[in-house]
Amino acid sequence: MQDFFHKIAATVESLLQAGEQSTCWFSAESTDFVRFNRSAIRQPGHVIQRLLTITLIQGARHANTSLTLSGQLDEDQAMLADAIAQLRLQLPDLPEDPYLLIATDVQDTTQLLPSNTVSTDSIVDQILAAAQGYDMVGILISGSLYRGFANSLGQRNWYEVANFNFDWSLFHAADKAVKSGYAGFEWDGRAFSGKFADAVQRLSLLAIPPVTIPPGNYRAYLAPAALNELIGMLNWGGVAEKSLRTHQSPLRRMRTGDAVLHPSIKLSEDSRTGLAPGFQAKGFIKPPIEPLIQDGKLVGSMISPRTAKEYGLVSNGADDDETANAMVMQPGSLSMDQVLAELGTGIFISNLWYLNFSDRANCRITGMTRFATFWVEDGKIKAPLNVMRFDDSLFRILGDKLLALTQETEVIMDDRSYGERHTGGTIVPGALLGEMSFVL
Incomplete structure (x- = not known):
């Protein structure tokens, strides 16, 4: 070929x-x-x-x-x-x-x-x-x-x-x-x-009769697939240099220093993973690794050739939409075998769906739980949980409410095949949260 x-x-x-x-x-x-x-x-x-x-x-x-x-x-x-x-x-x-x-x-x-x-x-x-x-x-x-x-x-x-x-x-x-x-x-x-x-x-x-709990703030665990959905929202202009410059990025408060995430959050575009090509459609080469968030602070962005020309910057090989195609979040120290014990009483979330920004300026996201979300008491799963809606900010979820990231990570590849099979994906751990806001 x-x-x-x-x-x-x-x-x-x-x-x-x-x-x-x-x-x-x-x-x-x-x-x-x-x-x-x-x-x-x-x-x-x-x-x-x-x-x-x-x-x-x-x-x-x-x-x-x-x-x-x-x-x-x-x-x-x-x-x-x-x-x-x-x-x-x-x-x-x-x-x-x-x-x-x-x-x-x-x-x-x-x-x-x-x-x-x-x-x-x-x-x-x-x-x-x-x-x-x-x-x-x-x-x-x-x-x-x-x-x-x-x-x-x-x-x-x-x-x-x-x-x-x-x-x-x-x-x-x-x-x-x-x-x-x-x-x-x-x-x-x-x-x-x-x-x-x-x-x-x-x-x-799932054979256990499901339960319903009232809206409120609950301790929660996000499995890698669920955390991936949240991290994926940053590709809606979050790490795009053009969106940051025009104040449309949900992370613009991090650019000004008004908001930070938990110090354990380290997020990079990593071409070494092989999830996506190390070059883009105009021939600009991507660095092996492009740090985006380090120690909870925004330190980089995806810069396309057009944005580079407009603002006098150096392109780092981003496509025109300035999305990250091989995003990697560094793991933490929590073993997945200990997740339920560390969760104690709260919500075990396998997947999140239908996400959207409810307050883009404050990186606030709303979405639904679905597919094997469980209510946990004293470190043991008690019953499936009926579908709930959350509405919370990544500045909280991955900020002061983040307790730990798992040692284990999961490779989640882009499964889109409209017109052609897509490249790209993420490597993410799971996340234990001290609090997550559910509104419905």
């Missing part, structure tokens, strides 16, 4: 005329999709696709187009010639872009991550064996992802990884279910069996 991309990039460059420059962004995959329902395979499939975005640049004017490539070089070369000709016709009618920034420092990179050596067939066999006798629904996504960048200055960047993402739920009855996930780069049968056994154990607890 890498050789094919290099030939495509060379073809584009051969079509350029005097004064023109080009960039190419290549996005491809070879993916197995397997959907399960009632613990049986309902829809297996395999997708191979190659997408190419070409940008033609002349001075400060630029235009781009996206193509689906066949993989047959002669066919694709003819299509590329037509695409370049169409872009060339558009350029004279376009205004100059004052914030266009081109990567002129040629930096070639290659990221080839270890492949998942377990076949999809073998993974499916393990899933079906574990799910026998249970009502399971889920989707397995497994295969290779490819990303490439090339420009007419000669820069070449390549990212290739094989990974898997299995997202599933075990149903008890009606809307009572346990939602789980297992993702990574190398399938480990024992690790999967442990996760499935944990889900089965929580499923048995």
Whole structure:
């Protein structure tokens, strides 16, 4: 696939005329999709696709187009010639872009991550064996992802990884279910069996009649999947330099020093994880690690080339939306085996849903509990908890109300596949809170 991309990039460059420059962004995959329902395979499939975005640049004017490539070089070369000709016709009618920034420092990179050596067939066999006798629904996504960048200055960047993402739920009855996930780069049968056994154990607890507690402030534990939902809200402009500059970021009080998080909060964009490419669509290279929050203080941000040009900054390889694609939160000292004992009496939250900002200026978020949330008394799960709505600020939840982070972390990959399979994800621990506000 890498050789094919290099030939495509060379073809584009051969079509350029005097004064023109080009960039190419290549996005491809070879993916197995397997959907399960009632613990049986309902829809297996395999997708191979190659997408190419070409940008033609002349001075400060630029235009781009996206193509689906066949993989047959002669066919694709003819299509590329037509695409370049169409872009060339558009350029004279376009205004100059004052914030266009081109990567002129040629930096070639290659990221080839270890492949998942377990076949999809073998993974499916393990899933079906574990799910026998249970009502399971889920989707397995497994295969290779490819990303490439090339420009007419000669820069070449390549990212290739094989990974898997299995997202599933075990149903008890009606809307009572346990939602789980297992993702990574190398399938480990024992690790999967442990996760499935944990889900089965929580499923048995759903047979207990659920309880309802009144709104109020409760001690709480956020499992990694729940904490991931909260941390993910920071990608709605939270760590974006443009949003911080225009005072739209929910973390802008941290930029001014008016708010801090707990000193144990350390959050970084970490390209070394392999969750996402170490370069972006305009050819700017990401540092191996970009600290965002250290010791509870905002120390960095995601800076796109356009924002860098507008404000006279140096881009750190962020995409135009300035989101973090490989966010890592450092773990703490609490063992997951001790979570219930340390929680004492309170709420064990496996998942959070339907999150939104209720007060963006104060980083206040509202959302719902769902899927195996339990009421705990004296370190023991007493009953499932009926759905509740929380409304609280990250400045509190991850500030003075944070008691501990777990030693163990979980890899949670981006499972979106609209148009194409996405890269990216997070690595997060669980969090024990002294207090969390529930309003309904």
